[in-house]
Amino acid sequence: MNRNLARILAALAGAVMVTLPALAGAYPLQVARNIMLYMALAVTWDMLLRSGQISFGIAGLFGLGAYASILAVLRAGMPALLSIPFAALLSGVVALIIGFLILRLRAMYFSIVTLALAEIFRIVIQNLVDFTGGPEGVIMKGRIFGGSDSGIYWLTLCGLFVALGASYWFEKSKIHFALTAIRNNEVSARTSGVDIFRWLLLAFVVTSTIQGFLGGIYVQSYGFATPDSVFSADFTLLPLAMALLGGIHSTVGPILGAVLLGLASEYLKLQIPYGHLVVYGIIIIIVILFMPQGLLGLFRKATRGGKGRAS
């Protein structure tokens, strides 16, 4: 994307995000929070995808973070705000342990294992009835910041900035080289001195930590958690669809996809409350078939005649 245009758009988006709490009511703020949350998840999913590893475990780490946060408050009396970085830390440690076991796997084997792990987290939490509240979940006495819409908005924005900051770090540092090399050609990456396992582990732990952080923010925003709500397939499918629609292997693509699909989802939820996920499925199929590089890829093709940035 043209750098000046990107800067102008980023400045405009920043201005809208900063002024929104002062201008908008509760409903638009909640829509904005949802979009920011899914945008952050989409960006983290894409960060790992840059290595070629496709994770279907976003909801697992997100739900784990959500439960870590709410249980830290309810069972250990931890302050709500502190419980969010605690959730991130716990998710990161779990990802580190799991990573040692599963990051030797590639392609669909890795994807299936991440999907299975998310389900295992859900089942374990659902069955620890005394500690987690079981299928009925747990409820806090109140929400973070006394339920202040603008307070929760700023908190979610903070979560988004953490994800965007990490993604920018991935893009602008040696990590970009490492992950792109691994995705392009593992043999050449190894023979160029890339320690594949180490970089994959870093990407997996960082993205999982942020997903846990976002789970903590989410649960503190709503004040309750049930296995069905925080481990919902929405937290895997929506970010995935957003990143695919906007364009993978970049920070801008998932942002673009999240804005478009986030706004569309609000409309679709009202029109077909129980079937909007079907529309996401259709979007994924259409994007994979007809524009595998997403909208950003189409834009790059149109502006540069197909000579895109190294991806």
Place this chain on the structure above:
Amino acid sequence: MILEIAGLETGYGKLRVLSGVSLSIGAESVGLFGPNGAGKTTLINTIMGMNRVWKGSVRFEGRDIGGLPTHEVARAGIALVPQERELFPLMSVADNLALGAAFIPHVVSRKEELLEQVLALFPILKERYRQLAGTMSGGQQRQVAIGRALMANPKLLILDEPSLGLQPSIVAEVFERLGQLKKTVSILVTEQNVRESLRAVDRGLVLENGAIVIEGTAAELARNPHVERSYLGI
């Protein structure tokens, strides 16, 4: 000696491919010849840590590298230009070259100087610096692959079948470049094109059925009746 291999045995599963290979390479260029299936690529993969050593040893600058993972072998100073080019096709030439130095700790500070050397050796890469590597011709891609390997400032450069899939005029150019390179780096090159490569290397080894059967200078190999009959078509 830079590389010393003694009594090397290895293979895949229960299949033994190399049975007691011994060789050494000093400050020179060495050609490794043999028919398909002789074990040339297996030997290279074993040196690079991609294959397990069953028996024997692989020593590089006196250090046993037999059990090291590939990225550590690369960091120790051995660079590989694999068969079939094995580029990063969706990266630009610039990124391919930069990646060659990015993960080798002792050369990171010298990457600008190394880049200049590589671009001087392969001027076409300077012209195509921003082009995606996967969109270049076969010969140019081979130059990118060699250039990337040289960005690691290796002490030993291994090339696996560098002429594979290239037209004859490009093959001659590749071997001309190898001739220039051997002044600054030790080279081990495997080749099917024995005639062309004997002009570029100092010494040659013939690997058949997992063992070195002939060893000598390039001139000796060119006169050897078995080499003449089996590899030079005389």
